[in-house]
């Protein structure tokens with residue numbers, strides 16, 4: 001029997017969450033409102049009509065969450081900081097809330113005391129409501145860039161002595177397209193009459209995207225200039241993006257797959273890692289794609305120490321679609337012969353396909369030539385929420401999803417030479433799944449929302465065992481040809 005291949009000793013694995021999806025306690029300790037607070041309260045925005053007022057009650061139960069992480073043996077935890085807890089009104093001249101700082105500070109201390117590396121995201125979609133009301137939030141370049149940088153500064157100052165892994169913005173594609181294009185996420189702007197009476201889906205998403213890129217880049221510039229020299233951490237952006245493969249071998253569908261990648265990933269990654277927009281986007285959008293000034297380009301290009309990768313699935317791509325946000329490409333999971341690509345999840349957009357996961361890791365590494373941190377990857381079992389708890393925790397489909405993707409991850413490292421430094425399963429807990437409310441469960445831990453009791457699912461135990469087995473012994477195989485010098489000058493973080 002061949003010896004089990006091992007992960008590099010410094011590899012970080014664990015689970016991820018986001019503030020608004022788990023914290024609840026939206027009106028305590030001076031927290032200001034976020035754009036999600038009222039958005040999810042208005043009729044028709046969430047599938048079950050529920051909101052984030054309680055969620056998994058993690059603002060109160062945070063010690064239990066950390067105990068759970070410890071029980072799983074996680075080496076790292078990816079969480080997000082709530083901007084309106086830190087600066088309730090959001091702006092650069094608005095007061096900082098000491099209670100907000102204290103909460104995350106204690107949280108980080110407790111993680112470290114438990115041997116868990118904190119991986120902090122500054123923005124996971126919970127913009128202070130006041131900034132939206134005051135000046136249009138992400139639509140206002142001059143204001144939002146400055147306010148985001150100031151918020152980032154407060155976080156670096158308060159937590160950077162202990163947090164050495166920073167993510168600026170989570171999935172700016174979702175912020176733009178879902179928040180300002182389709183209008184299904186806060187702030188719910190769209191030209192779709194069912195969703196919103198104001199907004200302009202043909203321009204706003206592209207504008208918002210350029211402002212998120214710039215805000216990210218300016219926060220990174222600040223970190224590198226003023227904090228990195230003494231604090232020594234790494235900072236980058238996390239992008240969502242799924243592998244795209246041609247539906248068949250026709251030339252138009254081959255280009256369709258590349259077009260899908262350009263619109264989903266290249267939109268952000270090409271500017272940030274390569275310093276230009278994808279040609280195809282320029283062609284399609286013309287002057288609706290906002291240009292950066294040459295000064296801005298120097299800040300944007302190279303503004304991420306790593307590629308933060310959130311990925312869930314793989315799409316078969318057909319040319320001739322009608323959705324501009326997908327680059328006029330249609331997605332399907334049904335192959336030409338009628339078979340399915342993988343196992344269907346509870347969400348229509350998600351099927352298993354480990355081969356695609358490995359292909360995407362290779363595609364990104366080859367194209368952007370930067371170390372990859374997998375910051376989210378996960379699966380929602382079909383109809384899990386209708387099951388009794390003892391059945392829900394036996395989540396075979398989720399185990400198979402993680403087994404397939406973890407093996408693919410290992411192969412990408414040990415066989416393909418991709419420099420991958422972390423894997424975070426989404427999510428530590430079932431939680432508030434945005435527009436799905438609580439109907440879709442992504443957790444490796446079941447949450448009974450009546451009692452807030454947590455029940456580890458088999459998949460949580462599986463992920464934990466899988467990583468422990470591949471990290472425990474000294475026989476690790478380092479990634480063969482790391483083409484990028486190790487970050488942090490080889491300094492171990494714990």
Ligand code: GBH
Nearest residue numbers: 018170171174240310312349376426433442
């Ligand atoms: C992540 O986004 C989020 O970071 C996380 O907060 C969330 O809980 C998790 O996924 C699970 O959903 O059918 O056109 O609406 C994942 C990226 C991009 C996946 C948008 C779903 C919807 C496609 N998402 N996509 S559509």
